[in-house]
Amino acid sequence: MKTVLIGSVGSSKVLLEEMIRMNFPITMVYSLDEKYSENVSGYEPIHRVAEANQLPYRKFRKINDEDHVKEIQEINPDYIFVIGLSQLVKREIINAAKKGTIGFHPTSLPKFRGRAAMVWQVLLGVRETKCSLFFIDEGIDSGDIIGQEDYVIEDTDYAGDVILKCRQAFKQLIKRVLPQLLDGSIKPVKQNEEEATYLLKRTPEDGLINWTEPVERIQRLIRAVSKPYPGAFSKYDGKYKVIFWRAEYIENKQYIGFLGQIASITDKYIDIVCIDGLLRIYEYEIVDKVKLVEGHRFKS
16 A cells, blocks of 8 residues: 655644554655744644654645646555645645545534634534544545544633644544555545535634623633634734733622723733623733733723
8 A cells, every 4th residue: 555644733743653653554755844834833844753764755835836746646645645734735636546535624524614623613612523534525624534533622721732632532533544444444424515514714813802702702712722823912002912822711809990901910910801800811922022011901
């Protein structure tokens, strides 16, 4: 069997390491070059894993470049794994796999197809979910499902926690699916299109806090887009950007003020007035150098 792995993030590394551990055949690894990883949240240079294990690899900027497409076609792989890649692979790559091109999605497909799936699940308050391996077709995460594995998102989880939980579930899924690919025992299941929902694109600007929202929703946004994502932010005095990385919400029994106004600053936290409580910030980053002062305001 000949296989190709294309990837750029933590889930790509998880798969590669499990493939190596299980002695699963790997013909070529395509790894996003470090030089082009600046805007990739959770980037992992998987070529280092390949190199350490004496596996052939190529670093790429755009996987759809003609040289890469031609090489993949010449390999004539049985399976291609496209795991943790924000670039859409062209039809020529998908069709180069004799048995199929396999993708990964951190939701219970056909629910929540599309973009920024980890972030959206936290924002939507999803608790019980699944990660999915599926055959890539020309639709959006719409191909036949090869396997799924459960994981749970708690109300206390931040983005990094959810990513780790999903990776652990993915690892269990890999352990079950890779042997089935080798012995030909997989039983793909068609997705029910009537149950499909779609998550639309998010940008870093969508992390802007709206201080008219309930404090629980603001804290949920902070959890959803915390590291390794760009973070939830606000403008101090309407012009200085501050990113909030970690927070909780508490009852407000003392302070009367405007929404977004700083009620208290200590060595350990900042309390900010919200419509139905206080947002207590434990970790933050002042992007534009300025000193925070009690009574001053953050604005949407």
